[in-house]
Amino acid sequence: MKTAKILIGTVVLSTALASCGQSQSGQSQSRQAQTEQTDRFSFVENPGSQCIDVLLDGQPYTFYCYTDSLKKPVLFPLRTKGGHFVTRGWPVQPRANERTDHPHHIGLWFNYGDVNGLDFWNNSPAIPAEKRSGYGSIHHAAVNKTESNGNTGVLDVTKYWLGPQGDSLLKEDTRYVFQVDEEGSTSIELDIKLTALKDVSLKDNKEGVLGIRLARELEHPSDQPAKFTDANGIVTEVAQSNNDGVTGHYISSEGIEGDDVWGTRGKWVTLNGTIEGEDVSLVILDHEGNPGYPTYWHARGYGLFAANPLGQKELSGGKDVLNFKLDKDASTRFRYKVLIHAGSKLDTATINDRFAEFNGQQ
Numbered sequence: 001m002k003t004a005k006i007l008i009g010t011v012v013l014s015t016a017l018a019s020c021g022q023s024q025s026g027q028s029q030s031r032q033a034q035t036e037q038t039d040r041f042s043f044v045e046n047p048g049s050q051c052i053d054v055l056l057d058g059q060p061y062t063f064y065c066y067t068d069s070l071k072k073p074v075l076f077p078l079r080t081k082g083g084h085f086v087t088r089g090w091p092v093q094p095r096a097n098e099r100t101d102h103p104h105h106i107g108l109w110f111n112y113g114d115v116n117g118l119d120f121w122n123n124s125p126a127i128p129a130e131k132r133s134g135y136g137s138i139h140h141a142a143v144n145k146t147e148s149n150g151n152t153g154v155l156d157v158t159k160y161w162l163g164p165q166g167d168s169l170l171k172e173d174t175r176y177v178f179q180v181d182e183e184g185s186t187s188i189e190l191d192i193k194l195t196a197l198k199d200v201s202l203k204d205n206k207e208g209v210l211g212i213r214l215a216r217e218l219e220h221p222s223d224q225p226a227k228f229t230d231a232n233g234i235v236t237e238v239a240q241s242n243n244d245g246v247t248g249h250y251i252s253s254e255g256i257e258g259d260d261v262w263g264t265r266g267k268w269v270t271l272n273g274t275i276e277g278e279d280v281s282l283v284i285l286d287h288e289g290n291p292g293y294p295t296y297w298h299a300r301g302y303g304l305f306a307a308n309p310l311g312q313k314e315l316s317g318g319k320d321v322l323n324f325k326l327d328k329d330a331s332t333r334f335r336y337k338v339l340i341h342a343g344s345k346l347d348t349a350t351i352n353d354r355f356a357e358f359n360g361q362q
Contacts, residue, residue: 043055045143054178072137080339084278121207136162158174159172199326203309212304212306218273253266253267280345287335292322
């Protein structure tokens with residue numbers, strides 16, 4: 001029964017986002033026809049399909065997707081400047097040899113597992129109707145601004161964190177800054193302001209806050225049994241994983257590597273791997289101004305790459321406790337930067353420089 005519910009959710013998500021892809025392709029062709037284009041990023045709003053196409057040099061870069069079936073807005077998919085996907089396609093656009101766990105892991109997202117007792121992180125169409133009262137969802141409210149200037153594009157949006165009865169707990173104002181940093185590199189900066197619309201408690205919980213679900217090639221090799229998809233989205237259970245082309249490896253700012261990164265603190269983590277012969281580094285930079293800095297890392301070898309500064313008790317084994325709270329009308333700010341580098345693997349010195357540059361911004 002659980003598998004059937006997940007498959008139904010997959011169909012819902014795939015159908016909801018299909019029109020985004022069609023719109024994106026058409027826009028790419030029109031942009032290619034332009035002989036001059038000084039602004040690298042462009043944005044195409046598609047209110048009917050509840051998404052915004054983000055184009056780089058007229059080509060698909062990502063979508064900002066906010067269809068209700070997702071239960072929160074996401075950036076999906078993420079890809080290198082050369083077009084290689086660094087995020088999993090399932091359950092939206094399944095690709096061959098992908099894992100089929102955790103249907104709420106889609107692209108890049110920001111939410112949390114315990115907001116006034118409601119689980120925002122694990123919500124998805126796979127949740128049975130009789131259990132939905134325990135889950136919250138994040139609804140897109142407005143596009144405040146899109147802006148393109150040379151190598152930089154900005155998408156500014158407002159969202160609301162809602163309880164199952166539609167009551168608002170938090171207002172979220174997020175500024176996404178997309179940038180071409182250098183040859184072979186792009187980045188996405190997230191500047192997030194949360195404002196409490198009532199007293200809000202974010203009890204320590206391991207499920208949060210900034211998450212990326214990785215492409216199969218960027219997972220850590222594993223000999224454990226798992227479920228995988230073929231190119232048609234059909235699920236097959238295998239007793240032992242096929243690790244062909246699986247090359248991911250975490251390294252933290254503290255020198256911790258592999259699966260040992262989970263449950264440790266650090267100012268950044270890089271995930272190095274190779275996709276179809278191209279070296280890739282996917283890096284999440286924390287910010288010194290964030291609550292709970294330096295963040296704990298909820299980074300799993302199976303493909304979840306997440307920074308969680310709020311779940312300290314769960315991630316430290318009880319050594320640290322935060323239990324973050326916001327009084328009504330109070331605000332807090334989270335800032336992260338995701339580096340998508342291809343063509344080589346970034347070294348520690350380079351990442352430290354990027355971290356210092358990011359944290360030196362006002």
